[in-house]
Amino acid sequence: MIELEGLTKRYGEKVAVNHLTFTVRPGIVTGFLGPNGAGKSTTMRMMLGLDRPTAGDVRIDGQHYHQLKDPIKDIGALLDAKAMHGGRSAFNHLLCLAQSNGIPSSRVHEVLDTVGLTAVARKKAKGFSLGMGQRLGIAGALLGDPRILMFDEPVNGLDPEGIHWIRNLMKSLAAQGRTVFVSSHLMSEMALTADHLVVIGQGRLLADTSMADFIAQNSRSYVRIRSPHRERLLDVLHDAGITVVEAGGEALEVDGDKAERIGELAAQHQLVLHELSPQQASLEEAFMQLTAESVEYHAHSDTPVPADSPVGVWGDGWKEGRS
Amino acid sequence: MTAAQVIRSEWTKIRSVASTVWTLGLAAVVTIALGALISLLLKNQWSDLSRNDRLSFDPTYTSFAGMSLGQLAMIVFGVLVVSNEYSTGMIRTSLAAVPRRGMFLAGKLTVAAGLAFAVGVVTSFTAFFVGQAMLGDHSTSIGDTGVLRAVIGGAIYMTLIALFSMGVATMLRSPMLSLGILMPFFFLISNILGAVSATKKVGRYLPDQAGSKIMQVVTPVDNDTPYGPWGGLAIMVGWVAVALLGGYLVLRERDA
Numbered sequence: 001m002i003e004l005e006g007l008t009k010r011y012g013e014k015v016a017v018n019h020l021t022f023t024v025r026p027g028i029v030t031g032f033l034g035p036n037g038a039g040k041s042t043t044m045r046m047m048l049g050l051d052r053p054t055a056g057d058v059r060i061d062g063q064h065y066h067q068l069k070d071p072i073k074d075i076g077a078l079l080d081a082k083a084m085h086g087g088r089s090a091f092n093h094l095l096c097l098a099q100s101n102g103i104p105s106s107r108v109h110e111v112l113d114t115v116g117l118t119a120v121a122r123k124k125a126k127g128f129s130l131g132m133g134q135r136l137g138i139a140g141a142l143l144g145d146p147r148i149l150m151f152d153e154p155v156n157g158l159d160p161e162g163i164h165w166i167r168n169l170m171k172s173l174a175a176q177g178r179t180v181f182v183s184s185h186l187m188s189e190m191a192l193t194a195d196h197l198v199v200i201g202q203g204r205l206l207a208d209t210s211m212a213d214f215i216a217q218n219s220r221s222y223v224r225i226r227s228p229h230r231e232r233l234l235d236v237l238h239d240a241g242i243t244v245v246e247a248g249g250e251a252l253e254v255d256g257d258k259a260e261r262i263g264e265l266a267a268q269h270q271l272v273l274h275e276l277s278p279q280q281a282s283l284e285e286a287f288m289q290l291t292a293e294s295v296e297y298h299a300h301s302d303t304p305v306p307a308d309s310p311v312g313v314w315g316d317g318w319k320e321g322r323s
Numbered sequence: 324m325t326a327a328q329v330i331r332s333e334w335t336k337i338r339s340v341a342s343t344v345w346t347l348g349l350a351a352v353v354t355i356a357l358g359a360l361i362s363l364l365l366k367n368q369w370s371d372l373s374r375n376d377r378l379s380f381d382p383t384y385t386s387f388a389g390m391s392l393g394q395l396a397m398i399v400f401g402v403l404v405v406s407n408e409y410s411t412g413m414i415r416t417s418l419a420a421v422p423r424r425g426m427f428l429a430g431k432l433t434v435a436a437g438l439a440f441a442v443g444v445v446t447s448f449t450a451f452f453v454g455q456a457m458l459g460d461h462s463t464s465i466g467d468t469g470v471l472r473a474v475i476g477g478a479i480y481m482t483l484i485a486l487f488s489m490g491v492a493t494m495l496r497s498p499m500l501s502l503g504i505l506m507p508f509f510f511l512i513s514n515i516l517g518a519v520s521a522t523k524k525v526g527r528y529l530p531d532q533a534g535s536k537i538m539q540v541v542t543p544v545d546n547d548t549p550y551g552p553w554g555g556l557a558i559m560v561g562w563v564a565v566a567l568l569g570g571y572l573v574l575r576e577r578d579a
Binding site (some may be wrong): 045048049050051052065066068069070071072077079080082083084085086087088089092095096097099100101102140 | 324325328329331332333335336339340341342407408411412413414415416417418419420421422423578579
């Protein structure tokens with residue numbers, strides 16, 4: 001279990017991490033989501049005692065990181081694939097880590113085997129592809145057989161087979177009752193692996209919710225309608241008690257799964273429809289909506305923002321989920 | 324976490340990178356070879372030397388003449404041992420495994436200093452014996468007064484140079500910045516300050532000039548240095564202590 005209490009990191013005037021309070025629980029995969037520059041890596045470095053918090057506290061199973069006797073036996077972390085000396089062989093990289101925490105060298109062979117690097121164990125790390133470096137970093141995280149695991153963007157640079165492998169690895173680690181904390185900037189990736197979601201933007205906590213709740217709140221289904229008789233259709237739908245939202249262009253949107261009903265109403269009133277299509281909002285859209293306010297580096301585009309933003313819809317949901 | 328674990332880990336780190344072998348190897352080869360060459364040249368030009376030069380002639384110190392160049396390789400060794408951690412990003416992995424930064428630094432210093440001393444002892448004794456062989460009639464013997472002290476002092480000097488460089492590199496973190504300051508300092512500035520009479524009095528308190536007194540056996544005729552071999556070594560130890568303390572404070576306070 002990892003507990004954050006009002007964790008804050010300030011660099012001069014700039015607040016990188018702003019009063020974060022949440023708990024990462026054992027037995028599940030917790031996804032740590034946020035756009036680039038949201039403060040994910042800074043938060044993770046503070047969890048490992050690498051960066052000193054300006055304020056607040058992190059506890060690993062109730063202890064401060066520097067109080068842990070052999071820390072990598074308690075918490076294993078993959079920070080970035082390049083956090084190693086390229087001139088050292090994979091085996092020696094893991095060996096020096098193992099020795100510092102009193103882990104037998106036999107365990108080095110085991111984890112090399114787990115991540116599939118046994119064949120290149122004696123090769124220098126600088127010759128490794130990004131994916132192999134990532135696997136070596138994961139081997140380092142697994143080395144101490146820790147109860148808590150932390151991965152910063154673990155699927156970066158992995159091929160599809162590698163991504164599949166790391167997903168299953170994280171799930172099986174959680175199934176063994178371990179605490180698994182994994183950061184990503186991809187909602188789609190999290191949807192496949194995480195049981196719980198912590199979302200941050202500009203260092204602030206935006207959501208702390210179960211994945212199931214997030215999906216329930218955000219897989220908004222609606223019906224998209226286009227018609228040359230737009231005004232008359234609006235009246236008809238209004239009379240029938242159906243709420244219509246005017247979306248971009250000529251399109252109208254109606255929440256829920258009401259396509260048949262709308263089609264029948266249009267037929268009754270002899271209104272031509274050019275489009276009547278049931279739609280499903282993606283989780284990625286929901287995530288972008290949630291973090292839109294807090295994205296540090298905006299790429300400007302002319303795409304109009306839909307009139308009906310889902311933020312309000314599910315923003316209430318996660319507040320309930322937190323308690 | 325015990326000190327023994329950290330030392331074992333640091334030993335694995337230091338022996339598993341190529342830079343250790345080539346820097347220490349270069350330090351030994353350059354010191355020995357250049358010392359031998361200069362000893363040979365002196366022997367051949369003995370008849371050209373002035374009376375004062377003959378009186379001040381120090382066969383032990385002459386065989387260590389290669390140290391001025393060999394120490395540069397020792398500086399590179401000390402800098403790389405520390406700054407490799409930063410330039411590769413390994414430091415985050417290392418400090419996550421050993422979060423007690425004082426213990427981490429102490430382990431690294433112990434291993435690197437131990438290795439530097441071992442190489443220093445071999446280098447120093449070899450440079451001495453090879454140099455004496457080259458000097459022929461003008462040589463001295465290891466049994467003469469002060470000679471053994473000077474030879475072992477040579478090994479200590481090399482170790483202290485490495486430690487000083489490690490302290491500076493821990494403060495500066497960047498290998499280029501550390502080498503960019505240390506190399507010209509030891510190779511040029513210290514020599515210039517020591518050679519110009521106006522700055523000589525300042526120059527002799529610099530770490531290398533003070534420390535190298537430990538390798539002298541014969542006191543020069545016009546000697547006015549206010550300290551002896553051990554005093555000089557103490558001054559150098561002071562410099563090293565300050566550099567290491569500075570390095571420790573930076574490591575303790577700054578984010579990795």
